[in-house]
Amino acid sequence: MSTVSNTSTTSFLGSYSGITSDTIDQLIAAESGKLTQYQNNQTKLNNEKDAWRDVQTRLDNLSGKLDGLQDEATFNAKTVTSSDGGRVAATVGTTAVPGNYKIEVTQLATQTRLTSGTIAAAAGKKSDADLALTGTLTLTNQDGKPSDEITIETTDSLKDIIGKINKQSKTTGISATVIGEQLVLSDSKMGARSIEASGSLAESLGLNKNATGAAQAKQTAGQSAKIMVNNDIEITQDSNTLTDAIEGLTLTLKEAGTTTVTVAEDLDKPIAAVKDFISQYNSALSFIGDQLDVGDPSAADNKTGKLVGNSSLMQLQSSLRSLMTTQVKNGNAAGDYSSDLGISVDRYGQLTLDEGKLTALLKENPTAAASFFEAEVDTGKTVTKDGITEKVMAKVGLSQKMATLLNSYVDKNDGIIATKNKTYDNLIADITGKIGLFNERMETKRAQYVATFTALDKAMMEAESQLSYLTSQLGTSGQS
Structure with missing residues (x-):
């Protein structure tokens, strides 16, 4: 029995009935309303997931700005200047006390050096020439830490x-160099110290301090650094870098003489941190507002935000606004409200900064400004663990409260957004499966339509053939 291929079947379709592939496409399209619904739902879910991803990005950025406001260095930042950086250079930490410090460098710290006497084996030779010496050498510093025994071979040069x-310098703290035909040993530490050389080649290498004449090694003792602070406090240290002479300051001594070092509050750093926070807060709140925008319901082509009506996002928006207008209750009346820092909130929740007011507070009471963002207060409760009773403290600063709020949304494991993403993924996967099944059913139905209408065309063809045959027979019969 002969078969008709799919291609020939499709080309035969509609030959008699007029029902073509286009007709079948229209029938399939008429039954595809459910597919359109699936696709629209899937698009909506993907849009919502993308919107939440963008919300998370903005909240992560806002969290980063909060970190800056909780950094101790932000509100305790200092600046330092030196009237003569070529004589005394200075760096400053957060604990430095603002003021002027007169620094008189009376003596710089130096290293102890041991210069060898004449080395007969090196006379008239270059530093890379063999000395033809064999033996050992051991070096010991002021701390009594000797080097490993150094073995000198006949082919060794200076x-x-x-x-x-x-x-072995890392162990001994002693380094060596060659100047002319002599060895020069230096102690890495400064101050009055000594270098001792021993071993069978100590004398042959001119390192014997007890030798006589040109062979005697000469030791130049190092000295300590000495400075006078504000004309009445003398400080002596075995270094030209003084890290604890003045609280919060590191002084690097370069030259003898007098210099004034000035420490001041760094107002630019906290102001910049507050500005950065406000900018990112406004960006996040504006984006959240766009996602919740209901548009114009009366408009025929009304466009709404991707997350309009979402209760989780509405709660976040409300909580962020509330935090900016609520008293932090930090126990410091000078910095208990955002308005105390010159931060105002408009009816849309957007923040603006009165920089002059913030600057004035930072000058008069920097602690109040800092405590608005980070503070702990005693709750009046205690907890006992392992026999130790401790007070229960509450974190009430704006940055601390807002960080807790944001973390409840952006936590990668248990955050609201992470949970929503899992839900979206499941819903999207479910719809994808339904679309696949629907398409399979439509393909099956298409095949059924093709088979049915092809059979109709064949039946019509056969009927036409039979009609022609009967007509021809009737015609022949009439002629006879």
């Missing part, structure tokens, strides 16, 4: 010997 000494 350059080879200093290489072996310097290999």
Whole structure:
């Protein structure tokens, strides 16, 4: 029995009935309303998921700005200047006390050096020439820490010997170099210290301090640094970098003489941090508002936000606005409301900053400004653990409260957005499966339509053939 291929079946379709592939496409399209509904729902879910992803990005950025406001260095930042950086350079930490400090450098710290006497084996030779010496050398610093025994071989030059000494510098603190035909040993630490050389080659290398004449090694003792602060406090240290001479200051001494170091409050850093926070807060709140926008319900082509009516996002919007207008109750009346810092909130929840007011508060009471963002207060409760009773403290600062709120949304494991993403993924996957099944059913129905209408065309063809045959027979019969 002969078969008709799909291609020939499709081309035969409609030959007699007039029902073509286009007709079947129209029938399938008429039954595809459910598919359109699935696709629209899937698009809506993807749009909502994308919107939540963008919300998370903005909340993450806002969290970063909150970190800056909780950083101790932000509101305790200081600036430092030196009247002569070529004499005394200074860096400042958060604990430095503002003021002027007169620094008189009376003496710089220096290293102890041991310069060898004449080295007979090196006379008239370059530093890389063999010395033809064999033996050992041990070096010991002021702390009594000796080097490992250094073995000198007959083919070693002065350059080879200093290489072996310097290999142990991290242990001994003693480094070596060659100047002319002599060895020069230096202690890495400063101050009055000593360097001792021993071993069978100590004298041959000119490192014996008890030798006589040109062979005697000469030690130049180092000295401590000495400074006078504000004309009445003398400080002596075995370094030209003083980290604890003045609280919060690191002084690097470069040259003898007098310099004035000035420490002041750094107002630019906290102001910049508050501005950055306000900018990111406004951006986040504006974006949230766009996603919740109901548009113009009366308009025929009304466009709404992707998350319009979403209760979780509405709660976030409300909570953020409330935090900016609520008293923080930090126990500091000078910085208990955002308005105390010059921050105002308009009817849309957007923040603006009166920089002059913030600057004045930072000058008069920087602690009040800092405590608005970060503060802990005693709740009056206690907790006992392992026999130790401690007070229960509450974090009431704006940054702390807002960080807690944001974390409830952006936490990668248990956050509201992470939970929603899982739900969206499940819903989208479910719809994708339904679309696949629907398309399979439509393909099956299409095949049924093609088979049915092809059979109709064949039946019509056969009927026409039979009619022609009967007509021809009747005609022949009439002629006879």
